[in-house]
Amino acid sequence: MPLIKYHKELDVYKLAFSSAMSIYGLTKGFPLDERFSLTSQIRRSSRSVCGNISEGWRKRRYQKLFENKLIDADGEATETQNWLDFAFACEYINEEEYNKLYQNYTEILSMLTSMIVNSDKWCFPPKKK
Numbered sequence: 001m002p003l004i005k006y007h008k009e010l011d012v013y014k015l016a017f018s019s020a021m022s023i024y025g026l027t028k029g030f031p032l033d034e035r036f037s038l039t040s041q042i043r044r045s046s047r048s049v050c051g052n053i054s055e056g057w058r059k060r061r062y063q064k065l066f067e068n069k070l071i072d073a074d075g076e077a078t079e080t081q082n083w084l085d086f087a088f089a090c091e092y093i094n095e096e097e098y099n100k101l102y103q104n105y106t107e108i109l110s111m112l113t114s115m116i117v118n119s120d121k122w123c124f125p126p127k128k129k
Helices: 011-027 032-058 063-089 095-117
Strands: none
Touching (some): 032 063
């Protein structure tokens, strides 16, 4: 595992950020009557994946807190997939856009799960007393 100093160097963060930006661009074309519902929800959940990864990275001193933030990111990624389902069903995004983003979030979920299961490899060693 390469030495990673900053959360922005994590592959999972990079994919989550680029996916959130893609969602932001796509939602600009959503109907105005969706502004305070679907548009707001999918933007918030997709951005929250990145926010929770960032927070978790700073909490690596405490393994359980690190895991908790990654679990939160996992939940937000799953929520984003839910909103993608709605956006596709409402025909706000096409099948290609839907499949690409849904797959991105499936990959994000896989990476987060791996980080949670192997959290000891990402966290600082416990302090010796």
